[in-house]
Amino acid sequence: MLALYDYHLPDALVAQEPARPRDSARLLVVREALEDRGVLDLPDFLRPGDVMVVNDTRVIPARLRARRGEARVEVLLNRAEGDGTWHALLRNARRVKVGDTLAIEGSEAIARVLARPEGGTAILDFGSDPAALEQALAAGEMPLPPYIHRDAPRGADREDYQTLFAARPGAVAAPTASLHFTPRLLAALEAKGVQRATVTLHVGAGTFLPVRDDDIGKHRMHAEWCELTEAAAATINTARAEGRRILCCGTTALRLLETAAMGIEDRRSPIPPFRGLTELFITPGFRFRAADLLLTNFHLPKSTLMMLVAAFAGLGRIQAAYAHAVAQGYRFFSYGDATLLERAA
Template identity: 70%
Template sequence: MSDALRTADFDFDLPDGLIAQEPARPRDAARMLVVAGGGPRDAGVRDLPAMLRPGDVMVVNDTKVIPARLHARRGEARIEVMLNRSEGGGIWHALVRNARRLRAGDVIAVEGAETCTAKVLEAPEGGAVRLDFGPDPAPLAAALEQAGEVPLPPYIARPEGPRGADREDYQTIFAARPGAVAAPTASLHFTPALLDAVSAAGVARATVTLHVGAGTFLPMRAEDPRAHRLHAEWGEVTEEAASAINAARAAGGRIVAIGTTALRLLESAAAEDGTILPFRGLTDLFLLPGHRFRTADLLMTNFHLPKSTLFMLVCAFSGTDRMKAAYAHAVAQGYRFYSYGDASLLERAA
């Protein structure tokens, strides 16, 4: 990596009016900026099948967003809890507002589901804490259903809280395994019709799981991005998925990662020669310019925040200068940004 890497180098101007507050309807009506070959080209998500080839394999993330934001009390103190990652046995890593009010041994009660309580296992550090909800999963499951809120990103304005439609809008067509607190947003664009068109184009599909954590929303505070640490997220690449991806590549097909979560997991599971190995566990892989990508040939992803870890990732994948030019084009052409926004299809830099 370059010794001159600075967070400020990944800044750009973004008008507030371009931050999408609602998804495109229908989902596959969104625009898509294609960054491959020469300069950026304007297209639509429905054009994706025509840009793929028979024998390619599309890798999707089947994580399912849970209503992970809970309001709780310790005595009279109100506390907001964002569940982040299950550690098993009823223990969760969580991010907490008003964490300074908590001490190890405290018990908090979830509002709206008073039979659900959790014990603080250790003093919070930087707003992060481990909570023990007990070995019986039923009270927490009921609390999430009764009182949990969809953990929308902070840039989607919902002063009165998430709307009823957000429960469906902020869930992908692939969602099957509960555990994420943020959606793998590139997948929000897919519809049954689009999937049928992709299949008709001779493109295979492999499914992996990465439970996206709340750390994806945390701002970059370090001047040198290499000083930033990602929260670990749990992921799995099954033997079946690894075999399908490797077989497609061996036959000359391309790997098309749908979303940065799929890409990060593939890179976490890859051997030095790019072979995908079965993987099950935590990853905190931070992809910065200078990383040598071994897996995906194409990446479909939404447009990301200035100075964010995900904008750095797309710069690493396609080249910083090329992505800065592409984002300038997207702003000039009025593309919609972030989770409910438009898509881009990126070619890996040579």
Template identity: 60%
Template sequence: MKTADFDFELPPDRIATHPARPRDSARLLLVGESLSDRVVRELPDLLRPGDLLVYNDTRVIPARLTGARGAVKVEATLHKREGDDAWAAFARPGKRLKVGDTVAFAPGFSAVVEAKREGGEVRLRFNVGGAGLFARLHEHGFMPLPPYIRRDAPDEQDRADYQTVFAAREGAVAAPTAGLHFTPELLAALEARGIRRVPVTLHVGAGTFLPVKVEDIAEHRMHAEYGEISPDTAEAVNATRAAGGRIVAVGTTALRLLESAASEDGRLAPFAAETDIFITPGYRFRAVDVLLTNFHLPRSTLFMLVCAFAGMERMKAAYAHAIASGYRFYSYGDTSLLMRAP
């Protein structure tokens, strides 16, 4: 299939720059045999007692840094941890950096360029590691908002807005955005409905926003991301399926991790490894029955994934309806609840 098969026109004013308040007041498009306009707080009524929500508990770190190499200003966005004190990062201006250069981000906080890679990517080794490095990032870094959310200046409110209610384990440089719609009140209503929830962890990388640059999607290569599924979560998923309940993935990150760990018959095993799974139409889903997910970029791997999950023609019709009906798109936008195509 061609990347152009997944293109569509999106008016710029459909791109959300701030989230709905309260979070569960966002709109929700139910996509099944037909389309239905709903609201996120109605989610308990759209699911069934005995269903199991699987959410991503990763926590976004302030991964965007500004510093200098001598007189040259440098911007770096960390996107993948490669050691206690080392990260892969997208740097600007990457071409002017050399292996061995030191970039100073703040007094006592710096990194050495250890390697240069394609597309402005570098490997940075910081002068502090572990919890100390995370503390420096929280002190000097900015939230790594997607490039389509433009700000004249960093917005401190984003430190709260760009974090899910589930956030627990630091390491992501992009939010698992379907989780941004949940509130304590919504979680309580889901529990009262008999819908349980369990966590997985996928530390989302900035590669999720990289465009697909090849014409033939079979030639695209995904950035690998680290994920974990605990024995308790695997057991809960398997027990739910055995009892006839559905597995509801909160976001494409949870779905990709579940599908990475599932066997051919859908049985889930504990998992602690990297995944670069790339799901396109024709993929046979083994673990997930229902998907809650925001509206994605045209020509993106995530739009390809939802087309694989719910059907290409159905998703094109759903997106056309969403655009015509004023739904808000992307990370801070509205959401959709997709039933898996037969």
């Protein structure tokens, strides 16, 4: 039932910019009891040999302004399809049809509409010359989520909405749990003996889409491209075989690992490398095979990510944690505070 994942959140608690410094954000530790701490305390809850899995995706300025003749169209690039083509979400585009061309404002780039699969989506072709897409992105805006309000784009968001690990361009939303990391926090984790494995999941715009059907089983996730390399899988598998814990920094890292681990029966069996698309929708009852701990921000009511954290930590614990966070004035969503969740038995 969808109402189980709802909660009341005062608008004043929706963070409009990150904590400064980033690692000064608060951390709600969710285990048998709740504990109010700070992100800098994260090493206190980890052990030597634990493996921290981070997502190295880089957010691109994917929000483009375009024209179809005299009509203005907003384009949100969602997922690279290869050879200069992109799956995109369109606004003000009811009359846009296959074969139309969209002129990207602020650049000389042109995108041809190859397909209109469903609803407000389209497959756009920027051509085989990479320079055309580069021009389009140079004119683009950072795709901040709709609950972060800006009268005009802020230059600071190009850095604020990027994690310390960002290396591989392709995301249209940040893996926000990693926004809290700073060099001094990484140094403290390394001093504790925490290892790190790097994966990639290019976060798509579907991360912000609400679940609308009361029967959550009818919801369908947007596909997102991801990769677990042989090297990262080896680091993770060695730890699992030795009984060491896996901390996923963000729901994106967790969804990728659990996608790769589907079908594994023994939790210590090796997770194979993976490269491709994931549409994994995690809801209560899901059997976790890879992750032991999850660092994640607070999520939107009735969202797929609320269902994921409820599946991971237990619905009752999550309901209590969110009620506590609201009462204690924690900051919510992408630029907000963090939670550290222990996997329910």
